[in-house]
Amino acid sequence: MHEYSLACEIFExxxxxxxxxxxxxxxxxxxxxGRLAHANPEQLSxxxxxxxxxxIAENAEFIVEMIQPSLECECxxxxxxxxxxxxxxxxxxxxxxxxxxxxECPICGKNAxxxxxxELIIKSIDIETEVEK
Amino acid sequence: xxxIHMGHDVFKANDKIAEKNRKTLDKHRVFSVNVMGAIGSxxxxxxxxxxxxxxxxxxxxxxxxxxxxxxxxxxFRKLGVPTIPVNTGKECHLDAKLxxxxxxxxxxxxxxxxxxxxxxxxxxxxxxxxxxxxRAVVVSVTEGDDxxxxxxxxxxxxxxxxxxxxxxxxxxxxxxEKMRDDILSLNPDVPVILTSKHDWESLETxxxxxxLGIRRAQEAQRK
Numbered sequence: 283m284h285e286y287s288l289a290c291e292i293f294e295x296x297x298x299x300x301x302x303x304x305x306x307x308x309x310x311x312x313x314x315x316g317r318l319a320h321a322n323p324e325q326l327s328x329x330x331x332x333x334x335x336x337x338i339a340e341n342a343e344f345i346v347e348m349i350q351p352s353l354e355c356e357c358x359x360x361x362x363x364x365x366x367x368x369x370x371x372x373x374x375x376x377x378x379x380x381x382x383x384x385x386e387c388p389i390c391g392k393n394a395x396x397x398x399x400x401e402l403i404i405k406s407i408d409i410e411t412e413v414e415k
Numbered sequence: 416x417x418x419i420h421m422g423h424d425v426f427k428a429n430d431k432i433a434e435k436n437r438k439t440l441d442k443h444r445v446f447s448v449n450v451m452g453a454i455g456s457x458x459x460x461x462x463x464x465x466x467x468x469x470x471x472x473x474x475x476x477x478x479x480x481x482x483x484x485x486x487x488x489x490x491f492r493k494l495g496v497p498t499i500p501v502n503t504g505k506e507c508h509l510d511a512k513l514x515x516x517x518x519x520x521x522x523x524x525x526x527x528x529x530x531x532x533x534x535x536x537x538x539x540x541x542x543x544x545x546x547x548x549x550r551a552v553v554v555s556v557t558e559g560d561d562x563x564x565x566x567x568x569x570x571x572x573x574x575x576x577x578x579x580x581x582x583x584x585x586x587x588x589x590x591x592e593k594m595r596d597d598i599l600s601l602n603p604d605v606p607v608i609l610t611s612k613h614d615w616e617s618l619e620t621x622x623x624x625x626x627l628g629i630r631r632a633q634e635a636q637r638k
Contacts, residue, residue: 295425
């Protein structure tokens with residue numbers, strides 16, 4: 283379970299950025315997560331909420347946007363995998379495997395290099411700097 | 416209310432320290448292997464065999480990662496090589512920061528080979544580079560022959576795959592060749608080695624693979 287430590291890192295970054303901008307409250311935290319990263323959005327959100335209790339991010343909405351895997355082939359092809367390329371095989375055991383099985387170059391069929399889809403990025407935060415009247 | 420764009424990559428923070436670790440290791444001409452694999456796959460035994468047969472030729476040190484306890488570290492210490500235990504506490508993987516700290520406790524000027532035993536797990540270590548030169552994954556036949564397709568990313572990103580305990584494959588009703596085929600279907604370029612601690616020849620293949628890495632690293636340094 284590494285969601286807890288990831289959530290700690292996210293929390294620290296969010297709070298320090300929010301405070302540097304004079305935030306009184308953090309309303310939204312928007313994250314980008316690669317489909318090939320071994321992190322679970324629900325668990326991450328749960329951990330973040332637990333850590334943020336009593337802080338200015340206590341009521342923040344935690345939004346995770348998933349990023350499709352992208353690949354690069356020696357033949358020169360670069361592209362992003364979409365859900366229609368993956369998930370054709372009913373026998374596949376997991377979503378992760380579906381994506382990895384689809385990581386062949388659609389042009390030449392060779393084993394392509396993963397160039398994206400493993401990241402975990404704090405994209406933006408929405409903050410409140412004034413007390414509501 | 417206003418939006419602040421951050422673009423802070425959480426894994427990149429780890430990757431940066433990993434790069435730093437790699438530079439430190441390169442500067443001291445140390446070749447490092449990250450041994451990943453599930454609990455009970457035989458990582459410790461394979462590392463012991465490698466240490467036993469390489470320590471006279473190459474100055475060897477080990478980082479033994481574990482959640483708690485020092486059992487593995489004491490096994491390596493018995494072989495007379497510098498051993499740094501790294502207890503992660505509650506974490507399921509070693510990260511670059513933990514390795515960076517451990518590197519401070521190793522006499523890198525007098526080390527040729529550093530073997531890092533990761534925490535027993537086929538999932539979390541994938542996301543955390545350590546700065547290693549070789550990412551090896553060990554899987555045993557006792558984990559069942561569907562274990563590879565259940566954990567595709569670790570096999571997709573490994574640079575060496577070891578299928579261990581093949582001598583008991585029949586007893587646990589597992590086809591080691593199917594496991595090899597599954598690994599190659601995910602990662603056609605990865606070398607796959609079948610090993611058993613009761614078969615010296617198979618261990619020799621594992622050890623020679625590490626030795627090849629050390630030699631290549633030393634040659635690259637000379638150029």
